[in-house]
Amino acid sequence: MAGATAERLEADLCVVGAGSAGLSIAAGASQLGARVVLIEAGAMGGDCLNVGCVPSKALIAAARAATLGERAAGLGVAYGPPAIDFAAVMGHVHRTVAAIAPVDSEERYSAMGVTVLRGRACFLDPRTVAVGERRIAARRFVLATGSRPFVPPLPGLDAVPYLTNETVFALEALPRHLLVLGGGAIGCELGQAFRRLGAEVSIVEQGRLLAGEDPELVEPLRRRLLAEGVALREGARAERAEAAAGGLRLTLATEAGAETLEASHLLVAAGRRSDFAGLGLDGAGIALDERGRLQLDGRLRTTNRRVFAAGDAAGGPCFTHLAGHHAGVVLKNVLFRLPAGPERLAVPRVTYAEPELAQVGPTEAELRAQGRRFEVLRSAFFENDRAQCEGETEGLVKVLVTPRGRVLGAGIAGPQAGELILPWVLAVKRGMKAGDLAQAIVPYPTRSEASKRAAAGYFLPRLFSERSRRLVRLLRRLG
Numbered sequence: 001m002a003g004a005t006a007e008r009l010e011a012d013l014c015v016v017g018a019g020s021a022g023l024s025i026a027a028g029a030s031q032l033g034a035r036v037v038l039i040e041a042g043a044m045g046g047d048c049l050n051v052g053c054v055p056s057k058a059l060i061a062a063a064r065a066a067t068l069g070e071r072a073a074g075l076g077v078a079y080g081p082p083a084i085d086f087a088a089v090m091g092h093v094h095r096t097v098a099a100i101a102p103v104d105s106e107e108r109y110s111a112m113g114v115t116v117l118r119g120r121a122c123f124l125d126p127r128t129v130a131v132g133e134r135r136i137a138a139r140r141f142v143l144a145t146g147s148r149p150f151v152p153p154l155p156g157l158d159a160v161p162y163l164t165n166e167t168v169f170a171l172e173a174l175p176r177h178l179l180v181l182g183g184g185a186i187g188c189e190l191g192q193a194f195r196r197l198g199a200e201v202s203i204v205e206q207g208r209l210l211a212g213e214d215p216e217l218v219e220p221l222r223r224r225l226l227a228e229g230v231a232l233r234e235g236a237r238a239e240r241a242e243a244a245a246g247g248l249r250l251t252l253a254t255e256a257g258a259e260t261l262e263a264s265h266l267l268v269a270a271g272r273r274s275d276f277a278g279l280g281l282d283g284a285g286i287a288l289d290e291r292g293r294l295q296l297d298g299r300l301r302t303t304n305r306r307v308f309a310a311g312d313a314a315g316g317p318c319f320t321h322l323a324g325h326h327a328g329v330v331l332k333n334v335l336f337r338l339p340a341g342p343e344r345l346a347v348p349r350v351t352y353a354e355p356e357l358a359q360v361g362p363t364e365a366e367l368r369a370q371g372r373r374f375e376v377l378r379s380a381f382f383e384n385d386r387a388q389c390e391g392e393t394e395g396l397v398k399v400l401v402t403p404r405g406r407v408l409g410a411g412i413a414g415p416q417a418g419e420l421i422l423p424w425v426l427a428v429k430r431g432m433k434a435g436d437l438a439q440a441i442v443p444y445p446t447r448s449e450a451s452k453r454a455a456a457g458y459f460l461p462r463l464f465s466e467r468s469r470r471l472v473r474l475l476r477r478l479g
């Protein structure tokens with residue numbers, strides 16, 4: 001209940017969380033003339049800017065620079081072994097975050113006309129949120145509260161020091177041996193980066209590396225990680241942690257029995273969870289499902305129809321570009337009263353390890369599980385002239401089409417995969433056919449030719465069929 005001294009604010013829209021989702025919604029709504037209150041308990045910019053995409057990609061860029069000498073050697077240009085100054089690397093990481101931070105800052109949003117409140121928000125009733133002594137009554141609310149690292153309940157884990165994405169970018173010295181718990185996107189990206197910067201790295205994964213991705217596309221990355229000296233322990237489930245001389249020890253359950261692994265540092269990258277405790281959701285009529293996720297309808301509305309969810313808090317895949325897309329959906333619903341729902345088919349994802357991995361639409365295994373009929377088209381970078389010129393020929397473009405040639409999904413493994421996925425995003429979204437891509441004139445020599453070649457693969461068996469040969473024979477007879 002509002003106290004007697006409470007300051008009361010009225011708004012059209014109250015956004016809780018100033019991460020990728022909340023910031024985009026607040027900016028869009030205020031530019032459309034809405035009165036917006038934006039509440040942030042931590043750092044403006046949320047995970048992506050402070051402890052996610054930005055610092056990880058800055059670290060990956062530094063780690064890649066450490067491999068340039070080796071690449072150049074294959075092209076006949078010799079450098080000495082890299083001299084890595086870890087403090088300077090982290091300096092680059094922090095400068096990158098600082099360079100982007102003004103875009104997400106309180107000052108910028110205040111200048112836009114958004115009322116930015118710093119503090120932890122909590123619903124008092126279905127139409128009021130409290131932040132300290134302030135009470136915000138708004139016509140609509142958005143929960144853009146993001147996600148946190150999931151720390152598995154391993155016996156002993158609370159007694160050993162461990163890193164997560166929230167602390168790893170504050171390291172001041174390179175770990176001697178980094179044990180990464182989890183072979184998902186974070187485990188692969190950061191595991192490879194720390195290895196390249198000189199740490200010994202072990203990745204422990206209970207299933208297989210990047211389990212949701214097509215194994216054929218993951219294989220080039222697995223080979224590269226092994227070649228770079230990352231110790232991969234797939235099919236190994238961490239079950240217990242304890243302190244050991246110089247660090248910690250994990251006990252792993254594997255098919256062959258229990259094993260132990262010691263390291264100086266542990267990075268927990270075992271998935272993400274949204275935590276809605278302390279938000280007063282009960283009193284606001286906002287229900288969670290049995291797994292603790294928000295119950296949402298097809299328009300991102302919670303069970304309180306005035307409250308929407310966006311970004312990681314919506315419980316789907318955790319991507320900044322999806323948070324940005326959610327922002328558009330929420331703005332359409334809230335400001336234009338359009339019954340918009342989020343895109344389900346054409347949400348791309350990229351793992352920024354090397355070789356990079358990009359996917360849009362369902363994978364081959366997902367289509368099989370759905371019982372769909374489809375054809376697989378492939379084009380290996382080994383057959384691509386640009387890849388040959390650059391001496392980086394690993395990976396492929398793999399496309400899944402209906403028997404009539406409509407593009408269902410596409411995956412790419414190889415350099416620049418994330419940059420190459422866009423035409424396939426459009427193809428999946430617009431229901432385009434392989435022929436639409438095969439007919440495009442693509443500059444030579446580019447890696448994009450591999451996409452065109454994969455698309456053209458749909459026509460090859462048809463073009464060189466007995467039927468076509470018969471037609472050519474017939475036309476020849478006609479003179």
Ligand SMILES: Cc1cc2nc3c(=O)[nH]c(=O)nc-3n(C[C@H](O)[C@H](O)[C@H](O)COP(=O)(O)OP(=O)(O)OC[C@H]3O[C@@H](n4cnc5c(N)ncnc54)[C@H](O)[C@@H]3O)c2cc1C
Pocket residue numbers: 016017018019020021022039040041042043044045046047048049051052053054056057119120121122144145146147165186279310311312313317318319320321322323352
């Ligand atoms: C290491 C790492 C690398 C990543 N790399 C990529 C990448 O390359 N590409 C990509 O697309 N995605 C990447 N992601 C995922 C991406 O960071 C998230 O999907 C994105 O940040 C989600 O944005 P959000 O706005 O939903 O949540 P967040 O960015 O988590 O923002 C939520 C905000 O809400 C605030 N908050 C929570 N509760 C309250 C409350 N009660 N009151 C007030 N404020 C509150 C939090 O303090 C936080 O600032 C990465 C994630 C990690 C961890």
Ligand SMILES: NC(=O)c1ccc[n+]([C@@H]2O[C@H](COP(=O)([O-])OP(=O)(O)OC[C@H]3O[C@@H](n4cnc5c(N)ncnc54)[C@H](O)[C@@H]3O)[C@@H](O)[C@H]2O)c1
Pocket residue numbers: 152181182183184185186187189204205206207208210211236237238239269270271272317318319349350351352
């Ligand atoms: N490039 C990107 O877009 C990018 C980069 C990083 C993170 N992200 C987002 O953040 C999410 C979280 O990343 P993540 O890598 O932490 O999670 P994840 O869910 O992708 O992978 C976690 C892995 O940890 C394993 N695991 C869990 N408990 C274990 C145990 N006890 N023993 C062994 N293995 C165990 C799981 O099997 C799983 O494969 C990603 O899925 C993605 O949505 C995106």
